[in-house]
Amino acid sequence: MTHMIFAANWKMHVGADSARAFVEQFLSKHRPLEDRDVWFFPSAVALEAVARSTDGRREITVGVQNVHWEPKGAFTGELSVSMAAESGARAALVGHSERRHVFGETDEETGRKVKALLEGGLIPMLCVGETIDQREGGETLSVVERQLGVLGSLHTEELRHVVIAYEPVWAIGTGSTATPADAAEVHAHIRGWLTDRGLERGVCRILYGGSVKLNNIRTLVSEPEIDGVLVGGASLDPLSWAAMTQTPID
Ligand code: PEP
Numbered sequence: 118m119t120h121m122i123f124a125a126n127w128k129m130h131v132g133a134d135s136a137r138a139f140v141e142q143f144l145s146k147h148r149p150l151e152d153r154d155v156w157f158f159p160s161a162v163a164l165e166a167v168a169r170s171t172d173g174r175r176e177i178t179v180g181v182q183n184v185h186w187e188p189k190g191a192f193t194g195e196l197s198v199s200m201a202a203e204s205g206a207r208a209a210l211v212g213h214s215e216r217r218h219v220f221g222e223t224d225e226e227t228g229r230k231v232k233a234l235l236e237g238g239l240i241p242m243l244c245v246g247e248t249i250d251q252r253e254g255g256e257t258l259s260v261v262e263r264q265l266g267v268l269g270s271l272h273t274e275e276l277r278h279v280v281i282a283y284e285p286v287w288a289i290g291t292g293s294t295a296t297p298a299d300a301a302e303v304h305a306h307i308r309g310w311l312t313d314r315g316l317e318r319g320v321c322r323i324l325y326g327g328s329v330k331l332n333n334i335r336t337l338v339s340e341p342e343i344d345g346v347l348v349g350g351a352s353l354d355p356l357s358w359a360a361m362t363q364t365p366i367d
Contacts, residue, residue, distance in 0.1 A: 168205020
């Protein structure tokens, strides 16, 4: 069975000490469920703390929020794939809207990161999504398709290791969420793009992200096209995050 993914993106919150305390509280309420995995994307400085405090929990994966594509060198402030792996990362976010829109990262850079991650044995979680102007201009599917283009040169075998998160930019941190039906339309389009490249249905997991909270998560994860969620703000409270990761699926 393909597991659903409930992923927490802590962004620039939660240092190493706070992360240890978070995990302790989270685990006190957490019960593993066989249909899902829980992923954490802490800050780079808290990566090792989260990896160590969840060690031995097969249902928990720890990832890094960003990597550089070069293996090493004079790149002050950057983190290589192997450095992230050494600190316990098994996955990485790539193409998050804050990387694209705040830090100006391009599709080309995103593509290089995807390649470097796959070569280094980490799972890229590629984030795609349109701005409000693009949605209102009817460009949602074409924008998402352009962003998926960074996977275009991958072999089917490599594509199997990629996770995709559809995160409409207008829904991130705003309190506005796509309806399950809106998300399903885009997810179905992404799935079609993947099957056109030889991937069987159900191999790649496609998550939804954008203002997912305790009060709306159930309808989203109960939508069959949605294979999990990527959660920012609402993943910062350990007890509420524990409750979200236990959400029943209808
Ligand atoms: C995110 O950071 O990927 C995200 C979806 O944030 P939020 O849940 O706060 O909208």
